[in-house]
Structure formats: C-alpha cells, structure tokens
Amino acid sequence: MYHDPESHFPEGALAAASLPPLRVGLIGLGTVGAGTLQVLQRNRHEIALRAGRPIRVTVATARNLQRAASVLGPGVRLVSDAQTLIQDAEVDVVVEAVGGTELPREWLLQALALGKPVVTANKALLAHHGSEIFAAASAAGTSVAFEGAVAVSIPIIKALREGLGANRIEWVAGIINGTSNFILSAMRERGLGFEAALAEAQRLGYAEADPAFDVDGVDAAHKLTLLSAMAFGTPVQFDRVHIEGIRHLQSQDVRLAERLGYRVKLLGITRRQPDGLELRVHPALLPADQLLAQVNGSMNGILVKGDASGVTMYYGAGAGSEPTASAVIADLIDLARLHGRPHDHRVPHLAFQPAALRPLPVLPMAALRGAYYLRWSAEDDAGLGPLMARLAAALEAHRIPVRRLERVPADAGQAPAVVVLTGRALEGDVLALREAMRAGVLESTDVNHAPQTSAWLRIESLA
Amino acid sequence: MYHDPESHFPEGALAAASLPPLRVGLIGLGTVGAGTLQVLQRNRHEIALRAGRPIRVTVATARNLQRAASVLGPGVRLVSDAQTLIQDAEVDVVVEAVGGTELPREWLLQALALGKPVVTANKALLAHHGSEIFAAASAAGTSVAFEGAVAVSIPIIKALREGLGANRIEWVAGIINGTSNFILSAMRERGLGFEAALAEAQRLGYAEADPAFDVDGVDAAHKLTLLSAMAFGTPVQFDRVHIEGIRHLQSQDVRLAERLGYRVKLLGITRRQPDGLELRVHPALLPADQLLAQVNGSMNGILVKGDASGVTMYYGAGAGSEPTASAVIADLIDLARLHGRPHDHRVPHLAFQPAALRPLPVLPMAALRGAYYLRWSAEDDAGLGPLMARLAAALEAHRIPVRRLERVPADAGQAPAVVVLTGRALEGDVLALREAMRAGVLESTDVNHAPQTSAWLRIESLA
Numbered sequence: 001m002y003h004d005p006e007s008h009f010p011e012g013a014l015a016a017a018s019l020p021p022l023r024v025g026l027i028g029l030g031t032v033g034a035g036t037l038q039v040l041q042r043n044r045h046e047i048a049l050r051a052g053r054p055i056r057v058t059v060a061t062a063r064n065l066q067r068a069a070s071v072l073g074p075g076v077r078l079v080s081d082a083q084t085l086i087q088d089a090e091v092d093v094v095v096e097a098v099g100g101t102e103l104p105r106e107w108l109l110q111a112l113a114l115g116k117p118v119v120t121a122n123k124a125l126l127a128h129h130g131s132e133i134f135a136a137a138s139a140a141g142t143s144v145a146f147e148g149a150v151a152v153s154i155p156i157i158k159a160l161r162e163g164l165g166a167n168r169i170e171w172v173a174g175i176i177n178g179t180s181n182f183i184l185s186a187m188r189e190r191g192l193g194f195e196a197a198l199a200e201a202q203r204l205g206y207a208e209a210d211p212a213f214d215v216d217g218v219d220a221a222h223k224l225t226l227l228s229a230m231a232f233g234t235p236v237q238f239d240r241v242h243i244e245g246i247r248h249l250q251s252q253d254v255r256l257a258e259r260l261g262y263r264v265k266l267l268g269i270t271r272r273q274p275d276g277l278e279l280r281v282h283p284a285l286l287p288a289d290q291l292l293a294q295v296n297g298s299m300n301g302i303l304v305k306g307d308a309s310g311v312t313m314y315y316g317a318g319a320g321s322e323p324t325a326s327a328v329i330a331d332l333i334d335l336a337r338l339h340g341r342p343h344d345h346r347v348p349h350l351a352f353q354p355a356a357l358r359p360l361p362v363l364p365m366a367a368l369r370g371a372y373y374l375r376w377s378a379e380d381d382a383g384l385g386p387l388m389a390r391l392a393a394a395l396e397a398h399r400i401p402v403r404r405l406e407r408v409p410a411d412a413g414q415a416p417a418v419v420v421l422t423g424r425a426l427e428g429d430v431l432a433l434r435e436a437m438r439a440g441v442l443e444s445t446d447v448n449h450a451p452q453t454s455a456w457l458r459i460e461s462l463a
Numbered sequence: 464m465y466h467d468p469e470s471h472f473p474e475g476a477l478a479a480a481s482l483p484p485l486r487v488g489l490i491g492l493g494t495v496g497a498g499t500l501q502v503l504q505r506n507r508h509e510i511a512l513r514a515g516r517p518i519r520v521t522v523a524t525a526r527n528l529q530r531a532a533s534v535l536g537p538g539v540r541l542v543s544d545a546q547t548l549i550q551d552a553e554v555d556v557v558v559e560a561v562g563g564t565e566l567p568r569e570w571l572l573q574a575l576a577l578g579k580p581v582v583t584a585n586k587a588l589l590a591h592h593g594s595e596i597f598a599a600a601s602a603a604g605t606s607v608a609f610e611g612a613v614a615v616s617i618p619i620i621k622a623l624r625e626g627l628g629a630n631r632i633e634w635v636a637g638i639i640n641g642t643s644n645f646i647l648s649a650m651r652e653r654g655l656g657f658e659a660a661l662a663e664a665q666r667l668g669y670a671e672a673d674p675a676f677d678v679d680g681v682d683a684a685h686k687l688t689l690l691s692a693m694a695f696g697t698p699v700q701f702d703r704v705h706i707e708g709i710r711h712l713q714s715q716d717v718r719l720a721e722r723l724g725y726r727v728k729l730l731g732i733t734r735r736q737p738d739g740l741e742l743r744v745h746p747a748l749l750p751a752d753q754l755l756a757q758v759n760g761s762m763n764g765i766l767v768k769g770d771a772s773g774v775t776m777y778y779g780a781g782a783g784s785e786p787t788a789s790a791v792i793a794d795l796i797d798l799a800r801l802h803g804r805p806h807d808h809r810v811p812h813l814a815f816q817p818a819a820l821r822p823l824p825v826l827p828m829a830a831l832r833g834a835y836y837l838r839w840s841a842e843d844d845a846g847l848g849p850l851m852a853r854l855a856a857a858l859e860a861h862r863i864p865v866r867r868l869e870r871v872p873a874d875a876g877q878a879p880a881v882v883v884l885t886g887r888a889l890e891g892d893v894l895a896l897r898e899a900m901r902a903g904v905l906e907s908t909d910v911n912h913a914p915q916t917s918a919w920l921r922i923e924s925l926a
Contacts, residue, residue, distance in 0.1 A: 009696065009819055016816035039771045043631050049696065049815040050628045052808065147626070153772040155626020163610070163618020165513045166792030168506050233472065233512065291778060294754055308502045309616040309779060309789040315754060316775035326772040329629030337808045345515060345800045352512040353479035356472060 009045040019053035022336040025091030027082045027107060029062040032121060032148070033097035034071060035321030036328050041073065047329065051336035055329070058090045086111045093335050095328060096120040105129045108144065112136045117343070119331040121148025121324050127222035130229070130236035134349040143343045145331030150223040151176055151300040153323035154316040155330060160230050160304060161351040167306025169231040171271035171278075173462050174302030175295050176223045178318035179214035180246050180266040182206045182298040184283075188258060189296075193251045206298050206319075216245035217266065217281040224268035228279055231304075232272055232360060233352040237279070240362040244282035252414050253375060253455050257285050260404070260421065262373070263293040267460060276361035278368065285373050285459040292462060303462050311463060366428035371403070371459040374422065374430070376437065377415040384409070388418050391437065398433040400425040421459065430456065472508040482516035485799040488554030490545045490570060492525040495584060495611070496560035497534060498784030499791050504536065510792065514799035518792070521553045549574045556798050558791060559583040568592045571607065575599045580806070582794040584611025584787050590685035593692070593699035597812040606806050608798060611790030613686040614639055614763040617779040618793060623693050623767060624814040630769025632694040634734035634741075636925050637765030638758050639686045641781035642677035643709050643729040645669040645761040647746075651721060652759075656714045669761050669782075679708035680729065680744040687731035691742055694767075695735055695823060696815040700742070703825040707745035715877050716838060716918050720748050723867070723884065725836070726756040730923060739824035741831065748836050748922040755925060766925050774926060829891035834866070834922040837885065837893070839900060840878040847872070851881050854900065861896040863888040884922065893919065 024040075026033050037057055040047065048054040059077050061084075062068030068078055079085050086094055086107060094111040096104050096118060104125050111118050113136070120126070126133065126149055137144045147157045151174070160172070175181050179201060186197040198215065201207035213219045221241040229236050246266050254264050262285035271278040286293040291313055295301035300318030305311050317323040338346060350357060378387050384407050395402055401423035410416040422430070434456060487503075489496050500520055503510065511517040522540050524547075525531030531541055542548050549557055549570060557574040559567050559581060567588050574581050576599070583589070589596065589612055600607045610620045614637070623635070638644050642664060649660040661678065664670035676682045684704040692699050709729050717727050725748035734741040749756040754776055758764035763781030768774050780786040801809060813820060841850050847870050858865055864886030873879040885893070897919060 009815075013819040013821075016818035035771075039629055043629060043770070046631055046696075046815075047629060049819045050624075050811070052811075052816060153769075154775050155622050158621055158626045159618045161513075162797065163621045163793050164789065165796040166502055166506060166510060166789045168509055233509075289757075291754065291757055294752075294757055306616075306789060307506070308498075308785040308792075310783075310786055312617050312777070312779035314775070314777060317773045320773075322771040323773055326627065326629045326769060329771075330626055333628040334625065337810070341804075341808065345804065347800070348513070348515075352472075352509075353515060355479035356476040356512045358476075 009049055014045060014048055017048035017051065017053050021054040021056045022051070022332065022339050023056060023058040023090050023092045024332060025085045025088060025094045026057050026060040026097060027085060027095065028097035029060060029068045029071060030097065031321045032324045032328065033060070033095070035325035036095060036097065037071070039322055039325040039329055047333065051333040053336050053339070055332050055336055059085050059088050061085050082107045083110065086114065086116065092116065092339060093332065094118045095332070096122060097328070101125045101128055105133065108133050109136050112140045112142055112144070115140050115142050117142045117145065117335050119145045119328055119335070121146065121152065121328055123149040123219070123222035123226060127225040127236055127238040130226070134354065137349065138354055141343055143346050144349060145335060146226070147331050148324045148327035150226055151302055151314070151316065151318050152320065152327050153318070154300060154302065154314045155327070156302050156314050157230065158330070159312070159314060160227065161347050164304060164306045164309055164312070167308050169272070170305040170307060171269065172227045172231050172302065172304050173267055173269040173460065175265050175292065175300050176268050176302065176318065177214055177217070177220040177266055178298035178300055179207045179211065180220070181295065181300070183215065184246060184254070184264055184266065185296045187249070187251055187254045188263060191251060191255065194247060194249055215247050217243040220266060220268045220281045224270055224279065224281055227268070228270035228277065230351040231270060232277060233350065233357055234277070234360050235350070235357050237359060237362065240279055242280040242282070242365050246283050249283055250455055253373070253457065256375065256408065256419055257373065257457070258288070260419070261288050262286060262459065263288050264457065265293065269460065273363060276363045279362045280365065283457060285457055287461060290462065366431060368427040369424055370427065371424060371461070372422045372430050373457045373459055374420040374454070375417050375456070376454045377417040379415065381409050381416045384416050384418060391418055391420065394433055394436055395420065398429045398436070400429055400433060472512060477508060477511055480511035480514065480516050484517040484519045485514070485795065485802050486519060486521040486553050486555045487795060488548045488551060488557045489520050489523040489560060490548060490558065491560035492523060492531045492534060493560065494784045495787045495791065496523070496558070498788035499558060499560065500534070502785055502788040502792055510796065514796040516799050516802070518795050518799055522548050522551050524548050545570045546573065549577065549579065555579065555802060556795060557581045558795070559585060560791070564588045564591055568596070571596050572599050575603045575605055575607070578603050578605050580605045580608065580798050582608045582791055582798070584609065584615065584791055586612040586682070586685035586689060590688040590699055590701040593689070597817065600812065601817055604806055606809050607812060608794030609689070610794050611787045613689055614765060614777070614779065614781050615783070615790050616781070616786035617763060617765065617777045618790070619765050619777050620693065622775070622777060623690065624810050627767060627769045627772055627775070630771050632735070633768040633770060634732065635690045635694050635765065635767050636730055636732040636923065638728050638755065638763050639731050639765065639781065640677055640680070640683040640729055641761035641763055642670045642674065643683070644758065644763070646678065647709060647717070647727055647729065648759045650712070650714055650717045651726060654714060654718065657710060657712055678710050680706040683729060683731045683744045687733055687742065687744055690731070691733035691740065693814040694733060695740060696813065696820055697740070697823050698813070698820050700822060700825065703742055705743040705745070705828050709746050712746055713918055716836070716920065719838065719871065719882055720836065720920070721751070723882070724751050725749060725922065726751050727920065728756065732923065736826060739826045742825045743828065746920060748920055750924060753925065829894060831890040832887055833890065834887060834924070835885045835893050836920045836922055837883040837917070838880050838919070839917045840880040842878065844872050844879045847879050847881060854881055854883065857896055857899055858883065861892045861899070863892055863896060
C-alpha cells in the first residue's frame with residue numbers, strides 16, 4: 001500500500017532499476033548546478049525507475065569551494081577544475097552548468113574527445129559554436145544533449161526533434177525570453193514605462209543587473225537559432241538572425257495596442273518560405289484572443305506549425321533553478337538509457353542526419369510580407385487632421401492597404417496621434433513610407449520636441 | 464541552393480539516411496491508416512533524414528479492398544487479413560489503425576509474440592488491456608508505441624514519460640476530448656443547448672452518429688487512464704475512473720458560469736494525494752483567464768504539474784486523420800532508430816520499470832476537497848428570498864464556506880435562481896447539502912414542473 005507522500009516509490013522498488021549508476025560530473029554549482037543536484041537527490045527513486053539505473057553526481061567543481069562543500073552531500077568529490085573533472089575515471093557524463101562561451105566550448109570539446117557525452121543548457125554556447133561541437137560529438141561517437149537550452153521547463157526540443165518528426169515544419173514562433181515577457185506584462189498590466197518595468201524585474205530577480213542580453217533580444221535569438229536549425233535542417237546560423245529588442249518600446253504603444261485588441265510580445269519567429277527562411281526576433285502585436293498572447297509574466301510559450309500536426313503549443317517556465325534542472329536531468333535520463341551502447345542511432349543533434357544539413361538563405365526583412373501597426377504623433381489635436389490627410393495619401397502612394405486608420409486625441413500628457421493598422425504589405429514599402437513621412441513631417445510641423453514622434457510594430461497572426 | 468517549396472531536402476540528401484528501410488504493415492486504411500500512408504509518402508525525405516532510414520508501408524489490409532487499391536501507391540501489397548499481414552516476412556513493424564478492443568488485442572499479442580513491435584493510437588484498447596499487452600511486449604523483448612492514444616497531435620506521452628522524467632508529477636489535468644470541447648464552446652459562444660450543439664458537431668464531423676463515448680466522458684477516461692498510469696507508476700486502472708459526461712449540462716449553467724468569470728470544460732484530472740489518487744472525468748468551471756480555459760473548439764490542452772518543472776502546458780488538435788498520423792509516424796521514427804537493436808533500454812511503456820509499477824488506491828469522490836458552483840432555481844422571483852435564507856442556513860449547517868451567494872432573477876424564459884460559489888469544501892458535505900435541500904424544496908414549493916431545479920459543478924483552479 002502507498003502511504004508516504006515524501007516517497008513515491010518504496011525503497012525496495014529500486015531493485016527494478018538494476019543497472020549500475022550513471023556517474024555525473026557537474027561543472028558549476030550555481031543556479032543550474034545546485035538545482036540539478038537537489039532534484040537528482042530528491043527524486044532519485046522516480047529518476048532511477050524511469051532511467052533503469054540510478055543517476056548520481058560523483059564529482060563537482062565550483063567557483064567557491066568552501067560554500068560548495070556545505071551544499072554537497074556525502075559521495076560527491078569536489079575537484080579544483082573542469083579539466084580534472086572531465087578526465088576523472090568516475091565521470092561517465094559531464095554536465096556544463098557555468099555559462100559563457102569560450103571556456104565551456106573547450107570543456108565540451110575535451111569531454112567529447114574522451115567519448116564522454118555532455119549535457120548543457122547553454123544556448124549562447126550552442127548558437128555560436130554548435131556546428132563545431134556537434135561535429136566533434138559525432139566524430140567521437142557520442143552526443144551533446146541540450147533540452148535546457150530553449151525554454152527550460154518545456155520539453156520543446158524533444159517535441160520538435162522527435163514528437164513532430166513526421167512533419168514538414170512550416171514555422172516556429174514563440175515567447176522565449178521570460179525577462180522581456182515579464183517587463184511587457186508589467187507595462188501592459190500596470191501602465192509602467194520600460195525603465196520602471198525593468199527596475200521591477202530586476203528587484204524581483206527576473207532581470208539581471210546588466211539586462212542587455214534579455215531586453216535587446218540576444219538571448220531569444222540564441223534560442224531561435226537552435227529552434228530554426230532543428231525545424232528546417234540547417235546548421236546554426238546565429239549571425240543571420242534579425243534582432244530587435246524591447247528597449248525602445250513606448251508605453252503609449254503598448255496601451256494603444258491593447259485598446260485595438262492586441263498585446264505586445266517579444267517574439268522569435270522562423271518560417272520557411274519558397275525562397276528561404278524568415279529568422280527574426282522583435283516585439284510584435286498579437287491578437288489578444290490568441291493563446292500565445294495569454295502567456296504572461298516570466299512564462300514562455302512556443303507554437304509549432306507542422307503540415308500534418310497543425311499548430312501545437314508548448315507552455316511553461318522559461319527560467320529558474322529547478323525548471324532548468326528538470327531539462328538537464330531529462331537529458332541525463334536519455335543518456336542513461338544509452339550508456340554503454342553506441343550513440344549512432346541517437347536522435348541527431350539538429351533533428352536531421354548531419355550529412356543532410358545545409359544552410360538556407362535567410363530572407364532580408366525588407367522582403368517580409370505582413371501587417372503593421374503604425375503611429376505618428378502630432379503636437380496638438382489640431383495637427384491630427386492634416387497629418388491624417390498626408391498619411392492617407394502616402395499609404396496609397398506606397399501600395400499599403402489600410403485596415404484601420406484612427407485618430408487618437410491628446411490624453412493624460414500623451415501627444416495626440418494617428419494610428420494605422422495595415423493589411424498585408426511589403427516591409428520595404430512600410431520603411432519607404434516612414435522615410436517619406438519623416439521628410440514631410442519635418443517640413444510641415446516642428447516635431448523635434450516630441451520624445452518619439454512615430455513608432456511601428458509588426459502584427460503577427462499565428463494560426 | 465534551396466528553391467523547391469515542395470521538397471525540403473533535395474533527392475541526393477537521402478543518401479544520409481543510409482540504413483535499409485523500416486517496413487511497416489498497416490492494418491486498416493480508414494481515417495488513421497490513410498492519413499499515415501499519405502504523410503509517410505509526402506514527407507518521406509524529412510522522415511528518412513530524421514529516422515536515419517526510410518520508413519515504408521509494404522503491406523496493408525482494408526475492409527474495402529477495392530477502394531483501398533485505388534488509394535495505395537505501387538509497392539504496397541494488399542493482403543486479405545491482419546493475421547497474414549502480421550506474419551508477412553516483409554513486415555518489421557505493425558500499425559494497428561482499426562479501433563475496437565477485442566480483435567486489435569489479438570493482433571497486438573500475435574505481432575508481439577513474433578517479436579514485432581506495434582504502433583497503435585487505440586486508447587480504448589490500452590485502457591482496458593494495456594497491462595496484458597505491455598507485459599507481452601516486454602516478455603518478447605519488443606515494445607508497443609502509442610503516442611497517438613492521447614491528444615493525437617500533441618506529443619504529450621513523450622513529454623510526460625521523457626521530457627518531464629526528472630519530476631515527481633503532482634497532477635495532470637486536461638481537455639482531452641475534442642468533441643465535448645467543441646460542444647461546450649458552441650454552447651458558450653452561441654448560447655446553444657446541449658442537443659443543438661451536439662447536432663452541429665455531428666453536422667460538421669466533430670461528433671459521431673453515436674456520440675456516447677465522447678459526450679459521456681468514456682473516451683476522456685480512456686486517455687486519463689493512460690496519463691495517470693504514466694504519471695504515477697501504476698498499472699492501467701480504467702475501471703476506477705470516476706466518469707461524468709456533459710449530456711446533462713444546462714445552457715443556463717454555462718451562461719451563469721460565464722457571467723461569474725468561469726468557463727465550463729470537460730476535464731480529465733488525476734492528482735497524487737497523501738492517501739491515494741484522484742482519477743476523475745467531469746465537467747468543471749475553470750477561471751476564464753486561465754490558459755486552459757482558452758482552449759476552444761475541438762482543440763485539446765493538457766497541463767502537467769511537476770515538482771521541479773512547475774506547470775507546463777501542451778496544446779493541439781485532439782483528433783483528425785493527419786494529426787493522428789503525425790503521432791503514429793513519430794512512434795515509427797522512434798522504432799526505426801531501435802530497429803535491429805535490443806529494446807531493453809527503451810522508454811518503459813508506463814514510464815517506470817514494469818517491476819516497479821503498483822496500483823495506488825483511488826480516492827472516493829466524496830473525499831474530494833474543492834470549490835463548487837451550486838444552483839437552485841425557484842418558481843418565481845418571489846421564491847428567491849425564502850430559498851436564499853434556507854440555503855444560507857443549510858450551507859452553514861454543512862460546514863460549507865460561501866465565497867459568493869447570488870440572486871439571479873428570472874430572465875428570458877429562464878427560471879430565477881440562487882447561485883453559490885463555495886470555498887474549499889468536502890464533496891461529501893456538498894452532496895449531503897443537496898440531499899437536504901432537495902427534501903426541503905419539495906416540502907415548501909412545487910418545483911416538479913421545472914425541467915431541472917438545481918445543478919452543481921466542481922470549480923477547478925489549476926495553477
């Protein structure tokens with residue numbers, strides 16, 4: 001009978017996991033490392049009974065050896081450096097839980113050269129050096145597992161590489177940076193400006209002291225790089241991602257979007273087109289009633305469109321110690337099943353057989369076709385009429401269909417504005433329109449005093 | 464360079480999938496079988512490059528051989544019956560795509576006895592005979608794959624068994640019957656009654672001529688049986704699922720729920736408690752702003768709460784030819800990777816090593832603690848005052864905390880009513896309250912004319 005809520009399986013059940021333990025070397029005892037250690041210990045029965053063998057951390061390194069010694073239970077040896085750990089005879093698998101790109105790259109290559117598989121949640125590392133690292137793993141007959149590298153708690157890599165393996169993937173789109181999503185949610189829900197929302201995110205631990213990677217879209221681009229490669233069978237091509245962050249987003253536009261039935265989200269989008277790939281990270285308007293628009297706070301959500309599956313969505317925590325540990329340990333369980341066996345039939349790193357990967361051209365943003373939100377502010381309500389007239393003419397001249405054209409009078413210290421929702425237009429035409437309007441505006445009215453006299457955002461409808 | 468939108472990979476790339484094909488015997492060419500054939504053909508390049516070898520249907524059976532012959536391409540042999548197919552030397556893997564429980568059970572056992580792995584999306588079969596079938600597979604050193612058996616297009620089985628393998632699962636809850644969800648969405652969005660919504664679902668192909676399995680909760684219970692077993696390491700225990708369908712749901716309650724900020728959904732819920740499992744299918748109120756409440760039409764959505772991952776959600780089509788094929792083929796790709804190798808390190812059928820599975824007691828519904836929506840109707844507005852007074856006293860007497868008590872006057876032919884939202888209460892107390900109120904109502908007013916004088920629904924808050 002089952003009585004102990006602390007232990008799902010009684011001690012005796014462990015006999016069912018009869019193989020010798022998988023021995024893990026853990027580089028780094030920070031947020032991810034400590035979480036991994038903790039979950040491996042707490043759920044050791046469940047994990048062993050799923051994997052068919054126990055999974056145990058045998059060796060670890062840490063920046064602060066003294067503090068680490070207090071965290072570690074008995075049976076874990078602390079060593080002074082990663083090289084020593086990697087070479088240790090009691091390490092079957094190496095977990096890299098440090099971050100950064102240069103040192104981890106060396107460690108991974110060292111471990112792989114010894115035929116030891118590696119687990120990492122380091123998206124920056126793989127977005128930059130993935131091709132080299134995956135090739136090294138294949139050459140050594142072993143593998144690199146990285147479920148934690150995109151949207152940590154959500155097994156999106158397993159879904160994309162395996163669960164949807166029957167499909168020709170059409171596009172992948174998602175909210176894949178929790179910090180930005182937290183800031184955007186705070187801007188919308190409480191009318192905060194970007195700086196105030198960022199400060200709150202920092203106070204609550206959702207943003208780092210230097211938030212650039214998150215709010216400038218770089219972290220999302222790292223993750224999108226991996227998703228795109230796995231969806232379409234390309235090598236990682238981080239340097240070709242178009243990246244815009246949320247730093248320059250105005251709270252006025254967040255508010256106007258809301259009033260028009262949209263929410264502003266930082267999205268990563270990759271889509272296959274006949275002549276190449278879309279590969280882009282930027283803030284965009286989503287219809288408020290779409291499921292992805294409802295992903296709030298620091299949560300992540302990813303949509304995948306397959307030709308057979310249709311749209312599927314995956315949602316969960318995108319950061320955090322134990323959510324990341326959940327992914328790292330899922331990888332360890334996969335490796336435990338393979339331990340001592342050839343890896344040649346393992347799921348390929350980027351979903352497709354390595355020899356079949358080939359780069360696809362990435363389409364320039366000016367060639368994108370989509371719908372747009374456009375705003376121009378005027379100095380006073382009296383300026384709206386002339387602005388609207390000039391705008392309507394310019395839209396016509398630039399072949400941009402208008403779905404909605406709206407006059408927004410001055411309100412609570414906010415300059416009056418004209419807002420346009422366009423139909424499907426070529427982004428190059430929208431850029432030309434903005435250029436033409438800028439010239440015109442400077443001629444006819446003095447808008448140099450306004451902090452930002454215009455804004456534009458893409459509208460995405462992901463269904 | 465990449466130019467042909469019809470073919471993701473050029474013909475030459477197939478050389479990277481160098482192993483001999485996996486040969487599939489397909490029993491049944493109905494919705495699922497025909498979809499599987501079609502997607503295997505259309506996406507053969509992607510599939511081969513993911514699996515490392517081509518996957519080809521070599522033999523098939525069909526009820527209507529003549530029609531089947533017109534569907535099949537060259538290279539697929541039609542045979543007269545499943546037994547012949549299973550024994551065919553050119554069949555490595557058997558796909559069961561027929562449905563029903565008794566014949567498929569025999570076929571699966573026959574194929575497994577020959578050491579041939581089987582793929583099926585047949586939840587009824589596995590909910591009833593899973594234990595026998597999985598044991599036969601293990602004994603024969605092979606396996607049964609069933610990703611399509613729960614929420615077809617969503618790789619939820621892979622997520623639960625592998626992606627979340629690090630976690631102690633706390634609960635799983637979901638909208639896992641598309642027909643019922645379509646009907647509930649139509650009732651809410653267009654104010655239809657159950658019968659009218661069902662008729663529309665039937666007209667549009669979302670409900671079968673005999674809708675009992677879907678609207679009475681049986682299909683959802685089959686799926687919940689599998690989810691619960693995989694989450695908690697129990698054998699399948701379908702006969703212990705508490706099942707209520709949506710057939711008796713009143714449109715008045717759907718409307719009132721909406722007005723109070725909730726949506727009515729048919730949910731499957733399984734949760735680990737200190738003294739056993741919750742295992743139940745029934746309609747329930749969900750707060751309208753929760754993500755699961757936004758899953759509309761025939762779509763499915765499943766939440767999983769893990770102790771490390773937190774809540775993750777999975778969303779997608781829950782039925783249909785190609786969405787099911789997506790799951791069946793994902794299973795075939797997994798099997799293709801294992802083909803010719805021992806299956807002993809494969810993911811266990813029910814997530815945990817078979818020897819560790821043990822039944823857990825299923826808690827009686829009366830022992831459930833939760834919040835409730837209660838409605839009693841009166842004959843006229845004048846009856847509301849006395850009803851409300853008696854109800855308040857009865858709630859107090861039965862230790863049921865009141866969160867909200869509301870008088871709903873007669874409206875558009877609808878009898879006036881009193882509605883209660885309770886705080887956390889014992890379901891046994893709620894049942895006793897209803898019993899007491901029934902006695903009282905019959906004494907004091909003649910409510911025998913009203914079509915339904917009271918209703919109650921559980922309120923679930925899944926976060």
